[in-house]
Amino acid sequence: MRPKIICHMITSLDGRLLPSRWSDSADAKIWDLIEAHYEPVAGELNAGGWVVGRKTMVEYIGQDEHPELLGTAMPRANAFADAQGKHLAIAIDPQGRLRPKPGDMEDEHLVLVLSERVPNTTLAKLTQAGVSYVFAGPDGDRVEQALEAIGEAFGVDRLLLEGGGVTNGAFWAAGLIDEFSVLICPTLDGLKGVPSIVDAMGDADQLPGEGQGLRLVSSEVLDGGVVWLRHEVVRAFRH
Missing domain, CATH: 3.40.430.10 (Dihydrofolate Reductase, subunit A)
Incomplete structure (x- = not known):
């Protein structure tokens, strides 16, 4: 659920x-x-926690105006970092444009909802920043699937x-x-x-x-x- x-x-x-x-x-x-x-x-x-789109989240963290995307979607595994009991700040960002840095959301744990076309280089940067990410299908529009995974992973x-x-x-x-x-x-x-x-x-x-x-x-x-x-x-x- x-x-x-x-x-x-x-x-x-x-x-x-x-x-x-x-x-x-x-x-x-x-x-x-x-x-x-x-x-x-x-x-x-x-x-x-709370959920917003990329345009709202960019008020808090930076973004890449021209993100690199894979030509074809690839199967991906969700990655959940330790939220340390913090509330979740979730952004719907299919193209993986957001570029968080460590400490950008000190009081909340950032979770990005991505498409399966986001490349490994972007995922590595997110992992380095301590950000969790979850995939919402090839085009990033299977949001219910992503929400289910987030709910299960963090118990919200x-x-x-x-x-x-x-x-x-x-x-x-x-x-x-x-x-x-x-x-x-x-x-x-x-x-x-x-x-x-x-x-x-x-x-x-x-x-x-x-x-x-x-x-x-x-x-x-x-x-x-x-x-x-x-x-x-x-x-x-x-x-």
């Missing part, structure tokens, strides 16, 4: 994800609200998905999100095209979440007018 995936996000009232674009609310400064609520609420969810049964809209959208379309935990700030973004909670790729006539419905678990008004909503995902949902 893969770990339970809770998509934990903080958004404007219109579901946008870039706090730098949000104006202060009538009662509080936006960054004060984010600092007061996002991490404390995440702690209440009792997860063993719950992870927070804290990606951008595209990563969250890929998880949603694949049926890999089990719950949403969303903090809604009393502010608006209002601009078309700004990343939102879920931005699944595809045509306008597609329904990436077809067969999945949401059921409200709890709602709570926090200090400063932030609303915390929790919804469980119900499979085989039909209108």
Whole structure:
């Protein structure tokens, strides 16, 4: 069984994800609200780590703009370093572009989800940096397989998905999100095209979440007018 995936996000009232674009609310400064609520609420969810895409993780560690890839995928073995009891920081990085250095994530253990086209030279560098890595098939898109391996190796049964809209959208379309935990700030973004909670790729006539419905678990008004909503995902949902 893969770990339970809770998509934990903080958004404007219109579901946008870039706090730098949000104006202060009538009662509080936006960054004060984010600092007061996002991490404390995440702690209440009792997860063993968090998952993001490469673009989010590159805010913490470096990357190679032009990574070397094998022309043909090869069978690979997952490699798990000693996490030393730390929470996991998991990045979906099919091309192996991230280039962590020892000590980049001192308080957390970094795990990269790769495709089987990543060469041995890259894997050797990851091992040298003390990073764990797991393979998600030839193209790096078998994420459920990778999550199952991570859960078994590290004994975690719950992870927070804290990606951008595209990563969250890929998880949603694949049926890999089990719950949403969303903090809604009393502010608006209002601009078309700004990343939102879920931005699944595809045509306008597609329904990436077809067969999945949401059921409200709890709602709570926090200090400063932030609303915390929790919804469980119900499979085989039909209108």
